[in-house]
Structures are given as structure tokens and as C-alpha cells.
Amino acid sequence: MLRARVQTLPKVFARTYASATGPHALVFLEHRDGAIDSGSLSALTAAKQLGGEVTGVLVGGPEQLKDVIPQAQKLDGLNTLLHASAAQYAAPIPETISPLLESLLSGSKYTHVVSAHSSSAKSLLPRVAAKLDVPAISDVTSVDHDSSSNATTFTRPIYAGNAIATVRASSNIPIKFFTVRSTAFKAAEASSAEAKASAIDAVEVTDPPTVHIKTEITKSDRPDLGVASRVVSGGRALKNAETFKATLEPLADVLGAAIGASRAAVDAGYADNSLQVGQTGKVVAPELYMALGISGAIQHLAGMKDSKLIVAVNKDPDAPIFQVADAGLVADLYDVVPELVEKLKQ
Amino acid sequence: MRPSAARLLNILVPVKRTIDYAVKIRVNPDQKGVDLNNPFDEIAVEEAVRLREKLKDQVKSIKVVTIGPPKSIDTLRTALAMGADSGVHVEIPDSAPSPEPLGIAKALRAVIERQKEGVDLVILGKQAIDDDSSQTGQMLAGLLDWPQATFASKLVVDAAKKEANVTREIDGGLEELKCRLPLIVTTDLRLNEPRYASLPNIMKAKKKPIEKLSASDLGVDLTPRVETLKVTEPPKRVGGGKVENVDELIAKLKEAGITAVKA
Numbered sequence: 233m234l235r236a237r238v239q240t241l242p243k244v245f246a247r248t249y250a251s252a253t254g255p256h257a258l259v260f261l262e263h264r265d266g267a268i269d270s271g272s273l274s275a276l277t278a279a280k281q282l283g284g285e286v287t288g289v290l291v292g293g294p295e296q297l298k299d300v301i302p303q304a305q306k307l308d309g310l311n312t313l314l315h316a317s318a319a320q321y322a323a324p325i326p327e328t329i330s331p332l333l334e335s336l337l338s339g340s341k342y343t344h345v346v347s348a349h350s351s352s353a354k355s356l357l358p359r360v361a362a363k364l365d366v367p368a369i370s371d372v373t374s375v376d377h378d379s380s381s382n383a384t385t386f387t388r389p390i391y392a393g394n395a396i397a398t399v400r401a402s403s404n405i406p407i408k409f410f411t412v413r414s415t416a417f418k419a420a421e422a423s424s425a426e427a428k429a430s431a432i433d434a435v436e437v438t439d440p441p442t443v444h445i446k447t448e449i450t451k452s453d454r455p456d457l458g459v460a461s462r463v464v465s466g467g468r469a470l471k472n473a474e475t476f477k478a479t480l481e482p483l484a485d486v487l488g489a490a491i492g493a494s495r496a497a498v499d500a501g502y503a504d505n506s507l508q509v510g511q512t513g514k515v516v517a518p519e520l521y522m523a524l525g526i527s528g529a530i531q532h533l534a535g536m537k538d539s540k541l542i543v544a545v546n547k548d549p550d551a552p553i554f555q556v557a558d559a560g561l562v563a564d565l566y567d568v569v570p571e572l573v574e575k576l577k578q
Numbered sequence: 579m580r581p582s583a584a585r586l587l588n589i590l591v592p593v594k595r596t597i598d599y600a601v602k603i604r605v606n607p608d609q610k611g612v613d614l615n616n617p618f619d620e621i622a623v624e625e626a627v628r629l630r631e632k633l634k635d636q637v638k639s640i641k642v643v644t645i646g647p648p649k650s651i652d653t654l655r656t657a658l659a660m661g662a663d664s665g666v667h668v669e670i671p672d673s674a675p676s677p678e679p680l681g682i683a684k685a686l687r688a689v690i691e692r693q694k695e696g697v698d699l700v701i702l703g704k705q706a707i708d709d710d711s712s713q714t715g716q717m718l719a720g721l722l723d724w725p726q727a728t729f730a731s732k733l734v735v736d737a738a739k740k741e742a743n744v745t746r747e748i749d750g751g752l753e754e755l756k757c758r759l760p761l762i763v764t765t766d767l768r769l770n771e772p773r774y775a776s777l778p779n780i781m782k783a784k785k786k787p788i789e790k791l792s793a794s795d796l797g798v799d800l801t802p803r804v805e806t807l808k809v810t811e812p813p814k815r816v817g818g819g820k821v822e823n824v825d826e827l828i829a830k831l832k833e834a835g836i837t838a839v840k841a
Contacts, residue, residue: 264750325755326716326719326726327725327726330720350749351728351729351746351747351748351749352748352749354712354716354728355716355726355728355729356716357716358679358712358713358714358716358717358720359716359717359719359720359726360720361680361713361717361720362680362683362716362717362718362719362720362721363720363721365680366680366803367678367679367680367802367803367804368679368680368711368713368717369804370710370711370712370713371710385807388710389710389812390708390709390710390809391597391707391708391710392707392710393812394812395809395810395811395812396809396810396811396812397806397808397809398806398807398808398809398810399804399805399806399807400804400805400807401803401804402805404803405803405804440725441724441725441757441758441761442725442726442727442755442756442757442758443755443756443757444753444754444755445743445754445755445756446753446754447748447751447752447753447754448751448752448753449750449751450750450751456750458749462836486838486839487836487838487839488839495767499767499768505731505747505752505768506747506749506750506751511707511710512704512705512766512767519834519836520831520834520836537815540834541830541831541834541836542817543827543830543831549820554817554820555817556815556816556817557817557818558817558818558830559818559819559820559821559826559827559830559831560817560818560819560820560821561820561821561822561823561824561826561827562820563823568824568827571824572824572827572828575824575825575828576828576831576837576838577838
């Protein structure tokens with residue numbers, strides 16, 4: 233019988249260095265097709281705001297990392313870059329990457345572990361945190377570290393963004409894990425400085441319990457929804473997949489915008505799941521968010537209400553979306569959208 | 579170690595009582611009478627019941643567990659009415675602070691360790707719609723050292739081989755994994771459409787057994803280690819009102835510096 237020990241006192245970890253040392257963050261950098269994910273660039277900015285050392289860690293297949301390492305080295309705010317390559321890391325799964333992070337972190341100098349709140353980091357970080365017996369904090373929108381007390385205060389949205397919790401991870405949490413809401417932190421940019429890169433050994437997992445079979449990425453030549461500066465979003469009023477495409481694409485083209493969708497539109501099969509904006513889909517905060525035929529349920533607003541300019545077109549004058557729209561037009565979107573495309577082109 | 583001869587699956591579904599997703603939250607909400615099951619957990623219960631419908635007697639048991647105040651028992655009853663066999667209620671006092679995912683994961687591990695026949699599959703929601711953390715399943719997988727398949731939109735279990743194929747919703751698309759049992763799965767919205775419990779099933783559920791435990795029975799401490807300092811209203815966004823026609827709309831866009839890109 234294994235019984236978890238009841239902790240009556242916070243664990244005090246013996247540190248191998250004087251506790252006056254400042255924070256040292258380990259940032260998990262994700263990449264795809266030879267480029268660092270923009271979410272990771274925001275995570276790096278958040279890590280920098282802790283006010284101490286920042287080390288990045290890259291994992292991937294040997295071929296994948298070749299192009300990514302030099303890019304990562306130039307990122308502003310990164311002091312050191314660690315990279316581990318192995319065939320096993322080519323399609324990263326938590327079961328194979330977790331042991332590497334555990335070995336990096338056990339008895340380590342790191343005080344924080346930071347990543348984007350992306351689907352892969354969301355899967356990985358809590359697993360590692362549990363192994364090290366520390367809680368994790370998800371989807372933070374601000375960080376504030378106090379070196380003297382070794383406590384970090386975060387804000388994070390709860391209840392689909394209808395409340396903001398301010399939480400503190402104090403010194404009794406020796407390594408503070410958190411994921412970052414990318415729309416709340418500027419993406420780190422390239423600088424002239426170059427972080428020192430060093431290869432670390434992969435931790436081979438023999439006979440892993442999970443095997444990656446395949447990944448299907450939805451192809452699109454439009455800007456990526458998560459980072460686009462303009463988003464055109466459609467809801468249930470778009471009737472079907474053909475209408476959705478035929479109506480929104482010309483407008484997205486003329487504005488150079490990404491296409492998004494409400495859950496209703498995704499569930500009805502008008503648009504791909506990866507385009508869902510909301511509490512359980514993507515959170516976006518573009519310069520312009522156009523909501524077409526979207527009523528504006530709480531869960532949808534959770535994903536877009538930090539957009540700079542919100543435009544809504546809806547036949548129903550009482551749709552909740554009009555309460556947050558900077559410019560609302562009560563009209564049939566099938567009349568409005570073509571006219572808008574025409575007039576924007578002029 | 580459980581005997582490998584009996585290839586029968588024991589499924590555990592953790593559920594959480596949360597606020598009704600359709601309710602407009604006010605800070606310090608008066609949550610009387612608006613709590614329901616977390617929608618992702620209903621999907622988890624539905625998936626367990628569907629597995630039994632598909633695999634018939636290869637599924638030996640479906641047990642639901644909740645960790646929460648006395649009122650959480652309703653959440654278990656709902657899951658039992660949907661088709662689970664029995665429940666475990668780890669009761670915490672109304673006055674206790676909400677446990678955090680790590681505490682919940684440790685309590686679930688302790689519940690799993692108490693199961694004489696073991697557990698082959700744990701299906702959880704991908705997140706609770708109150709704290710939106712999305713951590714418990716992953717933490718449980720880490721504590722048990724089991725494989726994990728998060729944000730699942732398709733689950734195919736092969737009981738004889740003791741493995742499962744899972745399709746996951748990832749950023750930008752889908753991913754397919756093959757995992758060995760015992761396995762932790764967390765549900766995406768697209769996994770299934772939960773059924774409504776019929777009146778006869780609700781009546782039957784009243785007779786199904788619920789084991790009541792406390793945190794100390796399990797030897798776990800559910801005190802949160804991350805302190806919540808305060809919960810505040812988000813900044814209010816006020817709509818800028820309506821425009822009359824497309825020309826006015828374009829004027830508003832121009833004002834904000836938004837014009838057509840050169841196509």
C-alpha cells in the first residue's frame with residue numbers, strides 16, 4: 233500500500249546556493265517547421281519579467297533543430313540555450329519529454345518553468361510539475377516576482393474570463409511552473425546578442441507507453457489565427473461550410489485577416505475545429521475582430537474580448553455581442569459582407 | 579499487480595461540480611442552485627458508458643468519483659443516472675478552500691490505489707469551467723507514471739490488447755496516438771454528445787452505492803499551496819454603439835487605421 237505522506241509543514245528544499253540568488257527561469261521553447269512558435273516568444277517575455285536569468289530549452293529531432301537553434305540564440309532576453317535532440321523527440325509527447333525536464337530540474341538552480349499555454353505545453357508541464365510535487369499555474373496574464381521573499385504573484389482569468397484571480401506562489405513552492413497567455417505578453421524579438429548554446433543529452437525512454445502515429449495539421453495560407461492582427465469570425469448564421477467559406481474568404485482576403493469561428497459554427501461542421509475562438513478554443517486579441525452572425529455567448533467572448541476593435545454584424549439587435557462591440561451593425565450579413573468587400577477595395 | 583488473464587476493463591471517471599456554464603458570473607457569486615456538472619466531465623461519463631455499449635461485458639465497472647463539498651453528491655447521482663455503476667465521494671467541508679489540481683490528482687491516485695481490481699482507464703474532462711486550469715489529468719498521469727492522452731476527440735479501446743488509439747485536438751489540427759493501458763484520457767468537447775438521464779434511470783441511480791471518504795481516509799492533504807490573494811471583476815468593456823450602414827462602418831475602420839491590404 234502506497235500512502236501519500238500528509239504534509240503538515242511546507243517542504244524546505246536544501247538549496248545548493250545562497251537563496252539571495254535571483255530568479256532563474258527555464259523556458260520551454262516550442263517550434264514547428266523550423267520556426268519558434270509565437271506563443272513561446274510571449275512566454276520568453278513573461279520569463280524576462282521575473283527579473284533574473286533566463287534559460288531556454290529546445291527539444292526535437294536532430295533535423296528539426298538545425299534551423300531553430302540559431303534563431304533561438306538571437307532571441308532577446310535569453311541568456312542560455314539548451315538543446316536536446318533525439319529521434320524520440322521528433323514528435324514530442326509528454327511521456328518521452330517529461331523525463332528530460334525532470335532530470336534538468338531536480339535539485340536544480342531553476343526557480344521557474346515557463347511555457348506558452350499551447351496544447352502541447354498544457355499537456356507536458358502539469359505532468360512534470362506533479363512529478364516534482366509542485367502545483368502549476370495556468371494561462372497567466374501577468375507576473376510579478378519579489379526576490380526578497382522568493383514569491384511570485386500572477387493574475388489569471390477564471391470562469392471564462394469573467395473574473396480575474398490574483399494568486400501567489402510563495403517560497404514554499406521551490407520551482408514555480410506556469411503557462412502564459414500569449415495575447416497578454418508581447419512576443420520576444422530577435423536581438424544582436426547571442427545566447428550561449430549547449431547540447432544536453434536526451435533522456436531515452438525505452439519502450440514508451442505512448443507511440444505517436446500521425447499528426448494532421450490543417451493547411452492554410454492565411455495568417456495563423458492565434459497571432460493574426462485581424463480576424464474575421466463567423467457563427468451559426470453562416471448556414472453551411474460552403475456559405476461559410478464563400479462569405480468570409482473574400483472579406484478575409486481584402487483585410488489580410490485570419491478566419492475564426494464560433495463553437496456553434498465548428499460543431500455544425502462549417503469550419504475546422506482549429507478555428508474555434510473561445511474559452512475552449514483559441515484566445516485571440518487582434519487589432520480588429522469582426523464577429524459575423526455570432527450572438528456572443530460568454531464562452532465566445534472569453535476568447536476575443538481583449539481585441540482592440542470589435543465589429544459585430546448581426547440581424548438581432550439584442551445579441552449580447554453588441555454590448556462589447558465598438559461598432560455594431562444590425563443587418564443581414566449576406567448584404568453587409570459583399571458591400572463591405574466592394575467598398576474596402578475602392 | 580492485477581492478473582492478466584481477466585481482460586476486463588475497470589473505468590474510473592472523476593467529475594466536478596461547477597457552476598452552470600450558462601450563468602453570468604459575478605465576482606463573489608451567490609452560487610445557489612446554479613451548480614451543475616462540469617460539461618467536460620459529462621462528456622467523460624458519456625464516453626465511459628459508450629465504451630461499455632461497444633465493448634459489452636469487457637467493461638467490468640464504471641466508477642465515478644468526486645472530491646468536493648456535501649452538495650457534490652448530486653453530481654455523482656447525475657453520473658450514475660447516465661450509466662455509471664457506483665460512486666466515491668471524497669467529502670470536504672463547505673468551509674474548506676477549493677482544492678487545487680495537484681491535491682485532486684493525489685486524492686485520485688489514492689482512490690485508484692484502493693481499488694482491489696485496479697483501474698485500467700481514467701477519463702477526465704480536459705478542464706473545469708470554473709478554474710480553467712486544465713491540469714488534473716496530466717498531473718494524475720505524472721503521479722502514477724501512466725501514459726496520457728489529453729484533449730481527446732476520438733477514443734478506440736482494444737480491451738484484449740490492453741491498448742487504445744486516441745485522436746487529440748492540438749493547435750492547428752489533430753494528432754493520433756497509440757497508448758498502452760492503464761491510461762489517462764482527458765476529453766475535448768468533440769468526443770461525444772452526452773445523453774440526458776431518463777426518469778427511470780434517475781430513480782435507479784438513487785439505489786446505486788456511493789462510498790463516502792474523507793481526505794484523511796486517503797492520507798492526502800487538500801490544502802492549496804498556491805494562495806489566492808483576491809478575485810476581481812475584469813475591466814469592463816463598453817460597446818461603442820451601433821452604426822447605421824456599411825459606409826459608417828468603413829469610416830470607423832478607417833478611424834482605427836484599418837484599410838484593405840493590397841491584394
